[in-house]
Amino acid sequence: MRDMDEAREILYxxxxxxxxxxxxIGLEAAIHSIGQGGYGIVTDDFALIMANVGKxxxxxxxxxxxxxxxxxxxxxxxxxxxxxxxxxxxxxxDTLKTQGGREEEIRNDKVEKYIEDLAGMPExxxxxGMLGPIILSLVGLxxxxxxxxxxxxxxxxxQGMVDSVVAGGLxxxxxxxxxxxxxxxxxxxxx
Amino acid sequence: MISEMLGLWILDYxxxxxxxxxxxFGIAGVGxxxxxxxERRRRRIIENALPGMLASLSDSIGSGQGMQQAMQGIVSxxxxxxxxxxxxxxxxxxxxxxxxxxARFAVMxxxxxxxxxxxxxxxxxxxxAPLQEILYKLSRDYERLNDLMNRREVDLSGRSLLIMMFxxxxxxxxxxxxxxxxxxxxxGFQLGFLNNTFALFFCAVSMxxxxxxxxxxxxxxxxxxxxxxxxxxxxxxxxxxxxxxGG
Numbered sequence: 001m002r003d004m005d006e007a008r009e010i011l012y013x014x015x016x017x018x019x020x021x022x023x024x025i026g027l028e029a030a031i032h033s034i035g036q037g038g039y040g041i042v043t044d045d046f047a048l049i050m051a052n053v054g055k056x057x058x059x060x061x062x063x064x065x066x067x068x069x070x071x072x073x074x075x076x077x078x079x080x081x082x083x084x085x086x087x088x089x090x091x092x093x094d095t096l097k098t099q100g101g102r103e104e105e106i107r108n109d110k111v112e113k114y115i116e117d118l119a120g121m122p123e124x125x126x127x128x129g130m131l132g133p134i135i136l137s138l139v140g141l142x143x144x145x146x147x148x149x150x151x152x153x154x155x156x157x158x159q160g161m162v163d164s165v166v167a168g169g170l171x172x173x174x175x176x177x178x179x180x181x182x183x184x185x186x187x188x189x190x191x
Numbered sequence: 192m193i194s195e196m197l198g199l200w201i202l203d204y205x206x207x208x209x210x211x212x213x214x215x216f217g218i219a220g221v222g223x224x225x226x227x228x229x230e231r232r233r234r235r236i237i238e239n240a241l242p243g244m245l246a247s248l249s250d251s252i253g254s255g256q257g258m259q260q261a262m263q264g265i266v267s268x269x270x271x272x273x274x275x276x277x278x279x280x281x282x283x284x285x286x287x288x289x290x291x292x293x294a295r296f297a298v299m300x301x302x303x304x305x306x307x308x309x310x311x312x313x314x315x316x317x318x319x320a321p322l323q324e325i326l327y328k329l330s331r332d333y334e335r336l337n338d339l340m341n342r343r344e345v346d347l348s349g350r351s352l353l354i355m356m357f358x359x360x361x362x363x364x365x366x367x368x369x370x371x372x373x374x375x376x377x378x379g380f381q382l383g384f385l386n387n388t389f390a391l392f393f394c395a396v397s398m399x400x401x402x403x404x405x406x407x408x409x410x411x412x413x414x415x416x417x418x419x420x421x422x423x424x425x426x427x428x429x430x431x432x433x434x435x436x437g438g
Contacts, residue, residue, distance in 0.1 A: 015332050016311055022328075023320030033314040038307040104335070111339050115346045118407055122353040125403070129358055129396055133366045133389065140385040141374045163384050170392045177396055181403035191340050191409060
């Protein structure tokens with residue numbers, strides 16, 4: 001979950017840092033601004049960084065700690081950029097611009113892919129949802145439709161067993177539909 | 192009377208009277224679900240107008256105006272929701288500070304996008320940063336974001352509707368038709384258990400498909416309110432047509 005939360009917020013954070021720092025605002029003030037709110041899990045991380053810095057920890061150590069906790073590669077990369085800027089005074093603005101561009105590309109690709117992936121979902125759900133009940137309704141009706149003819153050809157079934165098969169089959173159908181539908185959640189581009 | 196007109200007694204007749212609870216909760220849910228829909232619509236109107244407002248502010252500041260003056264310009268030239276909220280916030284800021292007015296504006300929009308922009312603007316003003324450039328960049332960023340959000344909405348809303356129509360309406364009707372045709376209750380077929388199980392199944396898949404449709408459009412929380420009524424519709428569209436076809 002942390003991975004998804006970080007991926008959702010990262011582009012906004014990079015863009016905000018880029019804008020703030022291009023305007024001459026220092027790294028610490030920019031981190032403080034993000035930590036004030038509006039950026040979900042990144043706000044929590046940055047607020048914690050600033051709180052610990054306020055208690056006497058070094059910004060370098062705090063960034064290292066946050067990097068070790070981060071899950072999403074883009075977020076780790078951004079935190080590394082901030083850390084490198086503190087250690088060796090690198091050109092942070094150009095690096096953030098490049099990272100922002102890359103994250104924006106990733107976001108656009110994710111949205112495209114999401115729309116593409118969900119193209120066949122109505123049909124997949126209908127196929128699952130239709131085949132199961134059609135087959136199972138025939139199975140459920142089998143003892144009554146066939147009557148004694150079923151027993152004559154050696155296909156007699158207990159009504160209780162048939163009921164169990166129908167209930168179990170419908171449950172499996174529902175589980176299949178849930179699996180198909182989960183794609184809508186786990187591939188969400190996080191806009 | 193209404194119960195008879197809608198054929199709700201058929202549900203009791205087939206032992207699926209539990210579905211009536213879904214109807215009761217469903218009606219209440221529709222009442223609870225409409226305000227978030229209206230709120231979302233309002234928020235998206237504001238967010239779609241945000242890039243234009245930022246670009247306009249950037250131009251005004253570029254021509255030498257101050258932030259407050261630029262905002263007054265927007266209020267006097269635009270007549271949309273975002274301009275009205277800004278006007279209200281600026282009016283209230285006369286009795287406090289301009290920063291408090293901006294914060295009030297962000298709160299009134301109830302939009303995360305606007306709140307982010309206002310937070311960046313607040314920091315920029317505090318640090319005496321070049322506002323024209325910042326506002327221009329923000330307007331471009333949020334324009335691209337909104338384009339993407341609108342595209343997702345347009346591209347997926349048809350499919351989301353298709354899922355609901357297929358699963359909540361088409362599927363129960365189709366199976367009711369098949370079962371009613373092959374095993375009409377009027378011919379003495381005993382389908383109590385089968386109907387009860389199918390009714391439960393259609394109730395569950397209808398609710399699930401509505402949840403999936405909502406998730407596709409990124410509004411799962413908004414559609415949760417409508418799950419009970421769709422659960423009822425799924426059940427109703429199986430039991431009542433079965434009773435009518437098989438009668």
